[in-house]
Amino acid sequence: MRRKLVVGNWKMHGSLAENAALLGALRPALADLGGAGSAVCVPFPYLAQVQQALSGSPVAWGAQTLSEYAKGAYTGEVSGAMLKDFGCTYVIVGHSERRSLFAESDAQVALKFEAAQKAGLIPILCVGESLAEREGGTTEHVVARQLDAVIQQVGIKAFAHAVVAYEPVWAIGTGKTATPAQAQAVHAFIRERVASLDEGVAESLIIQYGGSVKAANANELFAQPDIDGGLIGGASLVVEEFLRICEAAQG
Ligand code: PEP
Numbered sequence: 001m002r003r004k005l006v007v008g009n010w011k012m013h014g015s016l017a018e019n020a021a022l023l024g025a026l027r028p029a030l031a032d033l034g035g036a037g038s039a040v041c042v043p044f045p046y047l048a049q050v051q052q053a054l055s056g057s058p059v060a061w062g063a064q065t066l067s068e069y070a071k072g073a074y075t076g077e078v079s080g081a082m083l084k085d086f087g088c089t090y091v092i093v094g095h096s097e098r099r100s101l102f103a104e105s106d107a108q109v110a111l112k113f114e115a116a117q118k119a120g121l122i123p124i125l126c127v128g129e130s131l132a133e134r135e136g137g138t139t140e141h142v143v144a145r146q147l148d149a150v151i152q153q154v155g156i157k158a159f160a161h162a163v164v165a166y167e168p169v170w171a172i173g174t175g176k177t178a179t180p181a182q183a184q185a186v187h188a189f190i191r192e193r194v195a196s197l198d199e200g201v202a203e204s205l206i207i208q209y210g211g212s213v214k215a216a217n218a219n220e221l222f223a224q225p226d227i228d229g230g231l232i233g234g235a236s237l238v239v240e241e242f243l244r245i246c247e248a249a250q251g
Pocket residue numbers: 009011095167171172173174175210211212213231232233234235
């Protein structure tokens with residue numbers, strides 16, 4: 001049985017005061033998730049605050065991107081080792097906002113995935129199609145391309161220490177959620193593709209769904225056989241919503 005994992009992606013939101021309120025409410029409430037895991041991925045400047053607030057709790061934390069480089073003259077960049085210094089467990093790589101707004105290519109995402117693992121972090125690799133791609137019938141092609149770029153770089157065994165998040169771009173922050181059946185179909189496709197290379201890795205791989213997950217739809221989504229929790233944007237900033245989503249992952 002795979003455990004479920006719910007990760008909040010705060011994106012570029014928060015302040016010291018807002019985060020303190022959020023973390024103060026989450027920490028006691030998420031103390032016992034009955035085997036499911038939870039984490040928050042926060043903006044770089046708040047890593048120290050989150051580390052202090054969540055240390056010793058079962059709630060993990062992480063960042064939303066990292067540099068593909070380990071060290072050097074890369075002004076403004078943050079390395080995997082720096083994230084590790086702040087106790088990060090996870091780092092999101094290849095979020096669709098990074099791919100579309102910051103022109104991250106499949107190859108660059110693959111290098112970031114590799115850099116994360118080299119630093120001892122668990123990458124959460126985001127894959128997903130745009131609305132035009134879905135309507136054009138190329139969802140599987142796009143997801144396979146994004147996945148294969150990483151597999152080519154690091155090999156399939158590396159996925160034993162990674163999480164994949166299927167995030168249809170048309171569902172992120174739009175209020176439009178993929179139906180449980182639509183999401184399950186792509187999750188099964190991802191798992192089969194990984195299984196064609198390594199069945200053991202596929203069986204244990206956590207594949208999260210992301211895209212307008214809310215308390216109201218989490219139960220149905222997480223009940224699908226290949227959906228192992230969620231990557232949550234907007235709803236992770238609302239205590240009651242995030243807690244109820246985490247509860248849904250308990251099964
Ligand atoms: C995300 O940030 O990855 C995301 C899925 O956002 P939202 O839940 O707001 O759609």
